[in-house]
Amino acid sequence: MTFSAELWERGAAKVYEEILRHPFITGLTDGTLEHSAFRYFIIQDSHYLRAYSRALTLVAARATSEDDVRLFATHAAEAIAVEQGLHSELLGSLGLESADVDAAGSRPTTTAYMSYLTAVCATGTYAEAVAAVLPCYWIYRDVGRELLKRSSPDPIYAQWISTYGSEEFDAVVESVLAVTDRLGDEVGPGERERCHRHFSTTTRYEWMFWDAAYRELDWPVG
Numbered sequence: 001m002t003f004s005a006e007l008w009e010r011g012a013a014k015v016y017e018e019i020l021r022h023p024f025i026t027g028l029t030d031g032t033l034e035h036s037a038f039r040y041f042i043i044q045d046s047h048y049l050r051a052y053s054r055a056l057t058l059v060a061a062r063a064t065s066e067d068d069v070r071l072f073a074t075h076a077a078e079a080i081a082v083e084q085g086l087h088s089e090l091l092g093s094l095g096l097e098s099a100d101v102d103a104a105g106s107r108p109t110t111t112a113y114m115s116y117l118t119a120v121c122a123t124g125t126y127a128e129a130v131a132a133v134l135p136c137y138w139i140y141r142d143v144g145r146e147l148l149k150r151s152s153p154d155p156i157y158a159q160w161i162s163t164y165g166s167e168e169f170d171a172v173v174e175s176v177l178a179v180t181d182r183l184g185d186e187v188g189p190g191e192r193e194r195c196h197r198h199f200s201t202t203t204r205y206e207w208m209f210w211d212a213a214y215r216e217l218d219w220p221v222g
């Protein structure tokens with residue numbers, strides 16, 4: 001079994017089924033998701049992407065080959081730019097500006113997820129950093145593909161779905177899966193276990209991120 005398949009089976013298979021069943025996700029395709037929840041999601045995702053692109057530069061700095069340095073540095077600059085472009089269009093369609101993103105600030109789940117990613121990418125090994133960021137690529141690609149089959153009656157949601165279900169995004173994800181499988185042949189048992197832990201933790205955060213948006217969770221105090 002490839003390392004990526006091993007990570008998915010232990011850390012993501014069950015959570016992924018829960019993600020597809022989550023009312024935020026089903027609401028995107030049947031059009032029942034409240035715009036206020038999607039607005040919350042796009043605002044929080046704008047905060048998340050700022051941290052994520054920094055995390056990818058840390059992954060690039062830890063990479064053990066020139067090709068991998070280039071790969072993650074390119075993703076930090078270009079793949080993220082596509083998502084940020086999508087966000088600024090969607091913010092406009094939802095009647096928001098980037099000042100609204102700053103004013104809303106980062107909510108509890110976003111803050112926890114960004115902090116975890118940053119910590120692993122800053123202090124873990126290269127393989128651990130790749131395992132931590134992998135669900136961000138892989139789950140969005142698979143959710144995007146699944147939702148593309150159903151699309152959405154809401155043009156705003158349909159635009160979001162088409163970005164993550166696109167062939168361009170698929171190629172980006174495949175390149176990271178290939179790196180992961182190569183690293184699977186290089187890691188020792190202790191490091192392998194830490195990779196599993198990071199992969200399953202960030203997979204859970206992916207579910208929690210959609211759930212927080214659905215509930216529009218805010219800080220309980222302050």
Ligand SMILES: Cc1ncc(CN)c(N)n1
Binds near residue numbers: 049135136137140
């Ligand atoms: C929370 C989250 N996870 C992943 C992605 C896809 N890069 C995203 N935009 N937002």
